[in-house]
Amino acid sequence: MRLSFLEPLYTESGPFASVYLDTSRDMAQSDRAVALRWHRLREELTRQGADRALLGVLEEAVGADAELPGTHGQAIFAAGGSLVLDGELPRPPDHDSARYSTLPDTMPLVTQHLPEIPYLAVVVHYGGLPTAETHGWVTVEAESGTWPASTVAPGERLHHNVAVATWHHSAVQLGHRLDAWARRTHADAVVVAGDAWAGNVLVRRLPRALRGKVVRCGGPTPTDTGRALLEPQLGSVFRGRMAQHDRDLVNIFIGRRALGGPAAEGLEAALAALQRGQVTALLLNHPPAASLRLWTGPQPTQLALTEEELVSFGVRAPREEPADEALVRALVGTAAELVVVPEDALGLDEGVGALLRYADPGTPA
Structure with a gap:
């Protein structure tokens, strides 16, 4: 994230x-x-x-x-x-x-x-007979978002209305448009709901890579609520999942840990890497406990387990602060990412790990 x-x-x-x-x-x-x-x-x-x-x-x-x-x-x-x-x-x-x-x-x-999953939501409404040549319509509403934040801050919205007679042809063009949109927003999934026949036509005409990201779902499909398109369905689709980007970072960490690459594990090692601005992504099994505190200085990279350590670095009058506040400031200040990974997916020493930008001198890469 x-x-x-x-x-x-x-x-x-x-x-x-x-x-x-x-x-x-x-x-x-x-x-x-x-x-x-x-x-x-x-x-x-x-x-x-x-x-x-x-x-x-x-x-x-x-x-x-x-x-x-x-x-x-x-x-x-x-x-x-x-x-x-x-x-x-x-x-x-x-x-x-x-x-x-x-x-x-x-x-x-x-x-x-969290888990900040990018997606496209697509609702296909149909009116008329599939065999009609001059009557009936298909309306497509689509919206980009990042779940769950987009629940209350929806993204870009598309409205597309075509005649049933041209739907097979229009679905091909719309599919390419959705594919370009999904690539631009790095969408992990395309959640599709609404009419089964018209939706099937669209899904079958999506480019293959995008078709593999489709999740079909049912339920009510209001399109003008002031909230995210398909809000109830999004929760059932994404709850318990990680964003693909975060899963990729976890897999890189697992590989580096196995091969002795640039990675750190445990709170002390992760803090040492943050002090050097060395962290690409901090991995946590869960946010720090409210009771955990760190010593900090005025700069984002000035954080440590003890006051003495910061004083030895030349920090005057260190302050003791909640660990979560100090860690987030360090991550933002060094342009590092945060990944919260379930413990059953990846157990970490003290619940903390870090992907590093470079290996320490003398450390195998």
Whole structure:
């Protein structure tokens, strides 16, 4: 998973206010419910030392997603009296939270983006008789996205309407268009729903490589809900899966580990590699426990298990911070990726591994 969407956060020096808030619109008086939740978080931030100007910036952002239907949430970050990042959450946070701290609390936002699977969703609607030569129509709605974030932030949308009489021919042209779209967005899957006959015509005319990525599914297929196209079906298709890009990184790690290539395993070894800006991708079996803390300095690569280690590197007045906050900052600051891989797919020493950009001098490559 690439973390470039977090880069604006780390151009600020902090301290940061990090707010996670349920802003669902699935009940009566939703605005009042959101306001009450925010009031409690505002009081918490005040106790932690946030000033009125910062609270005012946050208050303006809270509930700005009011037009988005259904269940969802917001992740809002502010620093230096300005809003830095306002992200939609595809599902409400496990609990509303607010933190005023040296580093932004980004791991809950990152985990809501996982497994970050790129896809195309295609709905084929048909009206008329397949044998009609002049009557009837086929309508195709297609949308790109990255699951699950696109649930509340849908991507590019295509609308295509053709006569039944020309559908066989038009499906070939549309198939090439979808293929180019899937290549451009690196789609792992094409989720197809709607009418069986018209959908079969389209699928059979897709280029072979794209046809192999098709997942057929049923269920209701509304196309104008303000949410992702085929939202319910996407969850059943992708839940429990990893993105192909992440699976490729895991396979590279497995190969390097077996052959003694540029890879590291265990927390201490991974931190040493992060300190050198050596990590291409950090692999975790699960996000760090809330109790795990690291010592940090002002630079992203300044993180260690002990205060003494950072002092030996010349860092003045190191600070102890939650490990997840320090790790995400290091990954963003060194343009490294994050891969969360289930333990039953790849067990890692201390739950941590790293793909390296280069081998240490004297280490077999």
